Amino acid sequence: MRELLEKIEARQTAARDEAGRLHEQIAHLTDQLARAERVLERLQITRETLLELAGEDDRTSGPLPSAYRQILTLFENADDGLHARDVCRALDLGAEPRHTEGTRAKLKRLVSRGVLIEPEPGLFAMPHQ
Structure with missing residues (x-):
């Protein structure tokens, strides 16, 4: 019986360690995702501004x-x-x-x-x- 409890405890420790590693990966990926989303947002704003400016053309030729x-x-x-x-x-x-x-x-x-x-x-x- 003692051997069985030790095996269960070893598996629990391994599962806790794996869960900890996965939490760290999730935190890292969440940071990467947030950075990528900020870049996408800036690019979208840049694109919209470019289209607005292109639509305005210049004052002599109009939109x-x-x-x-x-x-x-x-x-x-x-x-x-x-x-x-x-x-x-x-x-x-x-x-x-x-x-x-x-x-x-x-x-x-x-x-x-x-x-x-x-x-x-x-x-x-x-x-x-």
Whole structure:
């Protein structure tokens, strides 16, 4: 009987030690999660500010036309970037070359203004992606 109680006590000690280690890991992961969430929040605020500034354009040319605002809205939810053809499809503009080339020109203008980037030829994305 004594041996059984010693085995139970040994298992309890091991379980307590494991629980302690897990609590430490949880505390560490909670800190990491809080830091990551703060970074995400700052990035979201930065993105919103960038979109507001892009929408304001400058005082001489006024706010961005609605077509540009629609394009920027698409990029808010695009994780991997978009091609001009993808933008045309998403906005239901048609797939003819005149539509994709017009859209590509708008995307290039947004790149030249620093609102979008072109990480590879023909692929457009928000700057922090």
